[in-house]
Amino acid sequence: MARAETIALLTRYYAAFNAGDWQGMLDCLADDVAHDVNQGERVIGKDKFAAFLGHMERCYKEELKDIVLMATDDGSRAAAEFVVHGAYLATDEGLPEADGQTYVLPAGAFIAVDGGKITRLTMYYNLADWTAQVVG
Template sequence: MSRQQTLDLIRRYYAAFNAGDGQGMLDCLAEHVAHDINQGGRHDGKDAFRAFLGHMARCYRERLDDVVVMASEDGARAAAEFVVHGEYLATDEGLPEAHGQKYILPAGAFFDVVDGRIARVSVYYNLADWTAQVSA
């Protein structure tokens, strides 16, 4: 896969995210995608990712702005930096109580791309910053 094809794939993934198109996101993923959740564990496979999307839709409403995507020359790896604009809708287990708090949070993600699909996505953000924003 070329660098440009990888850039297009990651941009398509984030366009689907911002459109609330979970199936569009899933279409960008390899069947056995590895999903590293910020300060959490790794989930494997599209079914686990689908469940994660359902959980996120229940607890959060988010939009990503200022998305910048980078890719290696061979297209095998990519990264993205963005700003999350969110609303905390329902209490997520182990986190502060939700009551519609809004937050703005810089974040990033790293990707492995295999055979034209995302084979790994690892998302990172400052959980302490998010917690402070929703606890204020």
């Protein structure tokens, strides 16, 4: 997969995220996708990623802005940098109480692609920055 095809795949993936189109996001993933959750463990499988999306939808409302996509020439590796504009809707286990707090948080992802599908998503954001914003 060449760089342009990987960028097109990621463009679809992040457009689906911003549209709240979870099925559109899942369509971009390999069945055995590895998801490295920020501050968490690696989770394997599209079904577990779908459960993660359901959890995120319950606790957060987010939109990604200023998205920058990068990919290797062969398209096998990529990265995305963006700014998350969000609202904390429901208390997430182990985190501060939610009360609709808003936040603006730089974030990124390292991505592996094979066969036209995302095979790994490694997420990063600064949890201390997010916590400071929602605790206020």
